[in-house]
Amino acid sequence: MEKVKVEICCGTACYLLGAANMMDIEDKLPAEWSGKVEIEAKPCLELCERENLGGAPYVRINDTEVMAQATPDKLLTRIGELLGGAA
Amino acid sequence: MADLTPNAQGSAADLFIEMEAAQFTKTGQGACGDDVRFLTVEKENRHLVALSDGLGSGVKANVLATMTTAMAIEFLKSNIPTLEAVEIIMDSLPICEVRKIGYATFSLFDFRLGGKARISEMGNPGYIHLRGVEEVPPLKDWQVVSEHWPDREVRECEVDFRAGDRIIMCSDGVTQSGLGVRKDMKFGWRRSGVLAFARERIEREPDISARDLSLAIARQALNITPGGCKDDISCAVVYLRHPRVMRVLTGPPYYKENDAEYARQALLGPDHIVACGGTTANILERELGVKVKVRLADMKTAGGLPPIGTMEGVGIATEGILTLGRVLSALEQMRPPEKEPTAARAILERMMRHDRIEFIIGTKVNESHQDPNIPQDLELRRSVVKRIAAALEKNYRKKVTLNYY
Numbered sequence A: 001m002e003k004v005k006v007e008i009c010c011g012t013a014c015y016l017l018g019a020a021n022m023m024d025i026e027d028k029l030p031a032e033w034s035g036k037v038e039i040e041a042k043p044c045l046e047l048c049e050r051e052n053l054g055g056a057p058y059v060r061i062n063d064t065e066v067m068a069q070a071t072p073d074k075l076l077t078r079i080g081e082l083l084g085g086a087a
Numbered sequence B: 001m002a003d004l005t006p007n008a009q010g011s012a013a014d015l016f017i018e019m020e021a022a023q024f025t026k027t028g029q030g031a032c033g034d035d036v037r038f039l040t041v042e043k044e045n046r047h048l049v050a051l052s053d054g055l056g057s058g059v060k061a062n063v064l065a066t067m068t069t070a071m072a073i074e075f076l077k078s079n080i081p082t083l084e085a086v087e088i089i090m091d092s093l094p095i096c097e098v099r100k101i102g103y104a105t106f107s108l109f110d111f112r113l114g115g116k117a118r119i120s121e122m123g124n125p126g127y128i129h130l131r132g133v134e135e136v137p138p139l140k141d142w143q144v145v146s147e148h149w150p151d152r153e154v155r156e157c158e159v160d161f162r163a164g165d166r167i168i169m170c171s172d173g174v175t176q177s178g179l180g181v182r183k184d185m186k187f188g189w190r191r192s193g194v195l196a197f198a199r200e201r202i203e204r205e206p207d208i209s210a211r212d213l214s215l216a217i218a219r220q221a222l223n224i225t226p227g228g229c230k231d232d233i234s235c236a237v238v239y240l241r242h243p244r245v246m247r248v249l250t251g252p253p254y255y256k257e258n259d260a261e262y263a264r265q266a267l268l269g270p271d272h273i274v275a276c277g278g279t280t281a282n283i284l285e286r287e288l289g290v291k292v293k294v295r296l297a298d299m300k301t302a303g304g305l306p307p308i309g310t311m312e313g314v315g316i317a318t319e320g321i322l323t324l325g326r327v328l329s330a331l332e333q334m335r336p337p338e339k340e341p342t343a344a345r346a347i348l349e350r351m352m353r354h355d356r357i358e359f360i361i362g363t364k365v366n367e368s369h370q371d372p373n374i375p376q377d378l379e380l381r382r383s384v385v386k387r388i389a390a391a392l393e394k395n396y397r398k399k400v401t402l403n404y405y
């Protein structure tokens, strides 16, 4: 994949349940990914009120994929997979 | 006069009086020897200011000054004639052992919306009345002298105080700054120096708030004197103008059908709008067709709260309840905004710049806040907003309205 878009939810529930630890995720990206990952913060992905999605914090990847209970490690691994194992 | 809130149609029709003061304490003293007090008598639409400079400096001067302002405000409020009030004040001030007198100067301002203002001064530098950059003389002024205290002349003035006008009152720590230390200012900065400075500031920034102008004057007085503050410095500014209205939208409306109308409340100009809460921002995105943009740098430096976003042409967006909670504690404890996390600071600074704060509150409860995994109790939006409103009114003399959706 050429480019990965990541939307981190910064709404209350996600922030309290772990999104706060992802605020500096940019600094953790390996140099070779530079230009290939686009990170955005979102007010509330409106996933927190839905049931059976796995729990906050949520991150949306490439507009369609939802990662529940996201952590910096999980997120970095998934980005790596999408970029074709570059990590 | 320029309408200061071009988009706040209708709601800006009435006038707002902004009363603020800035002070610096003489270097080395623990207490300021000047005191400034404000009082608004809502029922009478009446606004009072008392500024007093106690003899000497430090705690003793502070006691003299605070006693004077406390009594003066009460007497003004109760419509006791100036002469009588002055005599009671003078008779009750403690006598200084060294100087054998009890003494504190004062400047009093009394204004009823729609009427004339009355200013009484004793011993302080003469007030300055500006309409734009033009100085306005009093309609009339006269002296009153007490029989008990024949050497204490009180100057009384009747003043035509109109929308857009400002009154500046200060202690002699302002007008005498630089005295004896600056060769170019033999008699200090003087009233004429303060007047020229204020005019120049207003020329550059015609809408400058009372808060910023009083601070600019006090800072300048401080800067003129090299090596610390030689006397207590106090400057009070009263500014009569159309209110600057700000709106805080927070929480989704109870009925979804009301989203559109709710979102329309955000069309007041980007300097005047804060959306507090993720769902709120989403509603504005949908209804107004804007995007919330968060800069990555803001994510990193948010300082313990979720970052702040901007909605082009609409305003700023922050997280909801955590941010509001932080704003509340800062307002209740009167902490300066500068040290707060970015989002709370942005809201607080906006609140300070505005006179009237309108809360547009959606009352739908956010179910996700009940998630048992969340490590802290989240308060209800409505009760936090009510406490914010109370703190804004009590500690910052703001006008606040609450509208529920």
Ligand code: FES
Binding pocket: A009, A010, A011, A012, A013, A014, A015, A043, A044, A045, A046, A047, A048, A049, A056, A057, A058, B278, B368
């Ligand atoms: S707070 Fe993250 S989805 Fe609502």
